[in-house]
Amino acid sequence: MKQLIHLGFAFAAIAVIFLILNFALPLCPEPIGSRADLFITGAKLTLVLTFYAGVIGLLLGTLAGVAKLQKNLLLRGVATFYTWLFRGTPLLVQILFIYFALPVVSPSFQFDEQTAAIIALALNVGAYNAEAIRGGLIAVPKGQTEAAVSLGLSPVQTLVWITLPQAFRISIPPLVSNLVALLKDSSLASSIGLLELSLVGNRVSSETFSPVPVLLTVAGIYLVITSVLTAAALPLEKKVRGEK
Amino acid sequence: MSVLVTRDVHKTFGTQPVLNGVSFTADKSEVIAIIGPSGSGKSTFLRTLNGLEKVDRGSIKVLGRDVANATDLSRIRGKVGFVFQGFNLFSHLTILQNVMLAPIRVLKLKRAEAERLALQLLSRVGIAEHAGKYPSQISGGQQQRAAIARTLALQPEIVLFDEPTSALDPEMTAEVLDVLRELAKSGLTMLVVTHEMGFAREVASRIVFFDQGKIVADDQPRAFFENSENPRLKLFLSRILKH
Numbered sequence: 001m002k003q004l005i006h007l008g009f010a011f012a013a014i015a016v017i018f019l020i021l022n023f024a025l026p027l028c029p030e031p032i033g034s035r036a037d038l039f040i041t042g043a044k045l046t047l048v049l050t051f052y053a054g055v056i057g058l059l060l061g062t063l064a065g066v067a068k069l070q071k072n073l074l075l076r077g078v079a080t081f082y083t084w085l086f087r088g089t090p091l092l093v094q095i096l097f098i099y100f101a102l103p104v105v106s107p108s109f110q111f112d113e114q115t116a117a118i119i120a121l122a123l124n125v126g127a128y129n130a131e132a133i134r135g136g137l138i139a140v141p142k143g144q145t146e147a148a149v150s151l152g153l154s155p156v157q158t159l160v161w162i163t164l165p166q167a168f169r170i171s172i173p174p175l176v177s178n179l180v181a182l183l184k185d186s187s188l189a190s191s192i193g194l195l196e197l198s199l200v201g202n203r204v205s206s207e208t209f210s211p212v213p214v215l216l217t218v219a220g221i222y223l224v225i226t227s228v229l230t231a232a233a234l235p236l237e238k239k240v241r242g243e244k
Numbered sequence: 245m246s247v248l249v250t251r252d253v254h255k256t257f258g259t260q261p262v263l264n265g266v267s268f269t270a271d272k273s274e275v276i277a278i279i280g281p282s283g284s285g286k287s288t289f290l291r292t293l294n295g296l297e298k299v300d301r302g303s304i305k306v307l308g309r310d311v312a313n314a315t316d317l318s319r320i321r322g323k324v325g326f327v328f329q330g331f332n333l334f335s336h337l338t339i340l341q342n343v344m345l346a347p348i349r350v351l352k353l354k355r356a357e358a359e360r361l362a363l364q365l366l367s368r369v370g371i372a373e374h375a376g377k378y379p380s381q382i383s384g385g386q387q388q389r390a391a392i393a394r395t396l397a398l399q400p401e402i403v404l405f406d407e408p409t410s411a412l413d414p415e416m417t418a419e420v421l422d423v424l425r426e427l428a429k430s431g432l433t434m435l436v437v438t439h440e441m442g443f444a445r446e447v448a449s450r451i452v453f454f455d456q457g458k459i460v461a462d463d464q465p466r467a468f469f470e471n472s473e474n475p476r477l478k479l480f481l482s483r484i485l486k487h
Contacts, residue, residue: 146296147332147391151346151398152322161349165336 013228018044021221031208032217042200043221049114049186049196053121054179060122061129061175065167066159068134079130086127092188095120099192117189125182132174136167169236176233180226197221245272247402247433248293253302253312255288255457262288263299264457270402270435275428277444277465278437280454281480286437287329289454290404293435294324307401322350325395325403329410331387333379333394339366340375343394350398358397365393369423385416389423396427403427405436421447441484445469453477 021043025036032039067079086094099116102109111119140163148158168175190199201218205211248270255263262285270276278286291297292304295317304311309320333342343362347353353361366372369389374382379390388408395403408424409417421443428434428447438444444451444465451468453461461468461477472478 141332143328143330143332144334147326147328147334149317150294150296150321150326151394152318152350153346154318157349161345162334166334169336 009232013232017224017228021224025217028217029213031204031210032213035204038200038204039197039217039221042195042197043225045114045194046183046186046197047225049117049121049189049194050179050183052118053125053186054182056118056122057125057129057178057182058175060126061133061178062164064126064130065133065137066164068130069137082123083127083130086124087131091120091124091185092191094124095188095191113189113192113194116192117186117194121182121186121189124185125178128178128181129175132171132178133167135174136169136171137163139170140166172233172236176230176236180229183226183229184222246270247272247307248435249303249305250293251303253289253292253304254300255285255292255297256300262457263292265302266457266459268452268459268462270433272401272433273431274450275434275448276436276450276452277448278435278452278454279439279441279444279480280460284454285457286454287406290326290406290435290437293404294321294326296326318350322346322398323401325398325400327388327391327395327403327405327408329407331379331384331391331411333387333391335379338376338378339371339382339390342379342390343397346394347397361397362393365396366390368396368426369393370419383416384412385419388412388416388420392420392423392427400432402433402435405434405438407437407439409438409440439484441481453480455480 018040021040022036025039026033028036064079064082067075068083070076095117098109098120099111099113102111102116144162144166145158148162149155153161186196187198189196190202195203197218201215205214208214246269248268250266250268253263253266254261264285266285266289268289278290280286288297292299293306293311295311295314299312302312306320307323311317311320314320333339334345337345340359340362343365344355344358347358347361348355351358363372363375366375369392371382371386371389371393374386374390379387382390388411392403392408405424409420412420417440421440424434424436424443425447436444436448446465448465451461451463451465452459453468453474455476461472461474463471469481472481
């Protein structure tokens with residue numbers, strides 16, 4: 001539960017960023033100031049993509065990370081295939097495939113741009129999260145599991161109440177770095193026409209013929225967001241190291 | 245009444261035999277000290293009794309249930325507590341939460357009820373004032389006492405102690421042994437793997453000596469220390485009692 005509260009803090013921090021951007025961007029000199037709304041809309045979409053893909057990806061990563069450590073061959077096989085596939089192919093290809101190719105395979109897989117991008121991003125970050133969670137689970141001392149089963153907890157109870165909560169703590173640094181990577185990788189959603197932050201930058205820059213200030217602004221916004229995400233994760237990491 | 249019976253238990257780690265046919269019986273309310281040199285199989289034997297280690301051959305019956313071939317051990321484990329050398333308290337939970345976990349999840353007690361039980365047990369082992377702390381914030385002796393309280397919370401009929409004081413300094417050893425003494429008086433059936441000869445002599449109703457995966461001697465404390473005929477036991481005792 002505490003993790004979720006911290007996650008809540010992280011997104012609250014991002015809301016604060018928007019307030020700052022809302023006031024700071026319009027005050028910027030041309031050609032930024034007059035197009036501040038455009039940048040903010042783009043940044044919002046970037047954050048929406050990151051949020052949904054991040055939450056679903058954490059869930060997927062947890063399931064796959066746990067499955068990879070099971071004795072059951074089918075579970076382990078499915079999880080291993082999933083991580084192999086999504087870590088071994090470019091995210092751009094994954095996004096294009098889900099948006100353009102899946103509807104050809106079956107019309108029931110027809111998604112709008114935003115949904116397709118979220119699915120692709122979630123599947124991709126989930127594959128990386130799976131490895132982080134698996135590593136965390138392996139690092140939980142064996143004595144913790146032994147104590148849990150000795151108290152009569154079932155394997156599932158042991159996972160839910162003992163090993164996973166400890167694995168999450170251990171996995172926070174790699175999970176945060178996956179989240180930061182996800183935020184930046186969401187720029188690939190522009191390939192299917194989603195007007196997220198980097199596509200806004202691209203359009204405004206070619207429209208105004210002033211790439212330097214425009215792209216610097218875009219990069220600056222990304223930097224502010226990733227900095228806040230990393231900073232929000234710091235207290236969590238401290239907790240992992242036992243500095244309560 | 246026998247609460248624990250093993251017959252001809254064998255166990256091998258790779259090619260290394262650890263248990264070479266252990267047959268053993270414990271009656272209700274007995275306090276049995278298990279001693280022996282390192283690698284003699286005493287801890288492994290203890291771990292087979294609640295299924296933490298699977299045996300290769302032989303039978304284990306605990307409270308009438310077959311442990312050696314059981315598929316679902318969680319029911320029998322509620323009745324057989326286990327206390328570890330390294331405490332193994334759950335590091336992400338407070339002491340109180342450590343003790344409350346099994347009553348809530350296994351015995352399905354209400355939270356308030358589990359908390360009352362936990363606090364009562366924590367004061368019984370003398371660490372109620374540390375209930376809100378995390379395991380890393382208290383001493384080893386306090387951690388082991390918390391681990392004992394955690395085990396007692398399931399109201400077990402038998403508790404297995406695997407070298408409960410081996411990771412502790414003498415002062416902390418004493419405080420844990422005090423708790424064990426009190427438990428022994430309460431009528432709990434206890435199996436204690438230990439190197440504390442004084443404790444074994446004073447508290448145990450029986451002492452069992454393991455060597456090379458077998459029970460070599462099994463007697464009442466007085467007879468055990470005074471009339472030991474077995475040369476290996478004599479050698480072990482002479483080495484350990486010198487210090």
